[in-house]
Amino acid sequence: MKSISIAIKDLQILIKDRGEVIQLFLLPLLFIIVFSGALGALGGEDEATLLALPVVDLDGGEAAQSLRTGIDEAGGLKTELYEQSQAQELLENNDIHRLLVIPADFTSGTEAGNQVNLTLISHPDADIQETEAVRLVIVGVVNELSLESQILASLRQMGDMQANAPEEYQMFTTDRVLAQARSQFETSKTRPLIKVKETIPSQEGERPIVETLGLAAVSGIAVLFVFGTAQVTARSIYDEKKIGSFRRLLAAPMSKASLLSGKMLPNIIVGLIQFAVIFAFGVFGLKWLGLSAPTLGSQPLSVLLVCIIICLCSTAFGILVAAIARTENQIGGLTSLLVWGLGILGGAFIPIAFLDQFLGPVVKIIPQYWANRALSSLMLRGLGLTDITTELAVLLGFTAFFFLFGLWRFDFD
């Protein structure tokens, strides 16, 4: 109860500080509008750029030919045929930046109504925006082809049935055929016959990358600003010590653990409110403004769990800063460096796939990087909780380290 009293008091103080409230809740929204709009526009321009698309056609059938023609006619890309071994070598040397592989069963699979996978392989150094543009063109053509194949397969199936039972011709009325076509339209939206898998050879396994620059800004900026609340915790503890109330609290009948948890609780609450405000704005506000808006993915509760862990990590980080910094200027300097500097390097404004390629293993020592990875995996890549166990474990490890190191260095006297 005493911890809660401290937390309520700290929140009362925080609410009365208008500047702080603006920085915590309104500034992130402004950042999101600017970065979602600007980065989204960058992605849009690239879609119009004419690019060569190396293709390895292992099928050679009619559907594969239709696919290549469709891509060429789409206007943004020009397909170029390669032998598989030659293409692999060129890709490894970065002489070509990406490669579309049409599998051997492409024509037979689509004709039979079976799902087939196209693979878009990109070099680790390939321009992520260009790759995204290429992917979008292929997906557009594939969707049309997928629908066409599904309708043809369906009509072929109906024709076969009619041939086998000519006396039942009344079953194949115009209405019945149209209904079947509509059904195929819906099915093609939810279960496309042809899927595009995207891979980067240097990354573990085959991870589909579907994040776009604009969408990544929402989770990136949320992580940046929630880690920024570490400054609120550190400053709140510093202020208590400066005005002498910390001494008064130490003289009160409460444990040091209660005192510290009371100082940490507001940060967790503020962090969760920040996530709620930023995500609500990201999901609904951006759409209202006509910009690309992310979703919470298929597992909103997993997103909530990640948010709680990020808030814990940020709070523990605040305790560490409060323990290390001795003056107000040191708190400002440390948080600017560690929160803003590392936040930007950890993927606040740049999608993490790009950071992986640009900064290499360095980003892996930045907690914000793991927070961004966890959130973008859930919200942008459609992955689930089981896919981000590494990210969660690393974040919890950072949290434990910050808290224990901060506690060790904390000056209660």
Next chain:
Amino acid sequence: MSAILEVDHLEKKYGDFSAVKGISFSVEEGEVFGLLGPNGAGKTQTISMLTGVIPPTSGTARIAGHDIKSEMDQVKKVNGLVPQDLALYPTLSARVNLNFFGRIYGLRGKELKERVDDVLRIVALTERADQKVDQYSGGMKRRVNIAAGLVHQPKLLFLDEPTVGVDPQSRNHIFESVQRLNRERNMSVVYTSHYMEEVELLCNRVAIIDEGNIIAIDTVKNLISILGGGVIYIGLEQVDDSLLQQLSELPAVKEATLTLPPAQPPLPEGEEPQTEAEPVMPNPIVKIVAENSQQAVVNVISFLNEQDRPLTSLEILEPNLESVFLHLTGKKLRE
């Protein structure tokens, strides 16, 4: 009357530096006890150990029968602390501040409201209780600071330099509050200050503390009586043992000793000395403890004239805690 506070060889060390050097004293129930000493003497460190803010290096104390080392939780319920700093949240109102400190001591609901109203009455701030603390004058802030230490009705109240930076009117108000709490509620008080007149006015007994040691402890009256009728400092060009002997045998003179000129207190931070005087070898100073200062001055000056020994300086100190402190430590309390 039993002791509410018994301090037993309490010591606080930081590395090789001893801030408090094994002090012992006791405070009776219902007593207002003064800790008088200059800045840095160890008063705040002593209070910090007794209130659980910092642990002692060695020694212990018992408050209301509870040991501060093994039963600090019980001790904290009995104690009230009014720190030297204005330990309040400036953007919150006095009432919100007091509600918070009351809740920290476990008060809730009706009881909390009654206690907050009560302490606001004690410090005469009921009408302005809902105003933000940063809109108060320095004296009013000090009064809220005291109220925050009273809200849980402590048996033993530690007031650490409660009048620093306070206007005379608020200072008188604080004195009245302390006296009323002691008189009407039998609250025991440990009052630290470097203002000797405050301690003389409020305290039954006083411990004089300097450089971490208690150098005298008694009632104000008994401490002042150490100096008899006062102290006279006379500067002479030359002093020898026979002169000191002759001076000490004069009527109305209790004692005559050779001493150094009293050390001046340090200047406030940032303040420069008005003139840069050349260092000179001071004339010897004789300290005379008088039974009657006026009679002693007449006798001493007559004697020195007869001996043809010119005076280079003369200072007469009336007997009070300031002169007692000077007598015991050779230093002045900082004003």
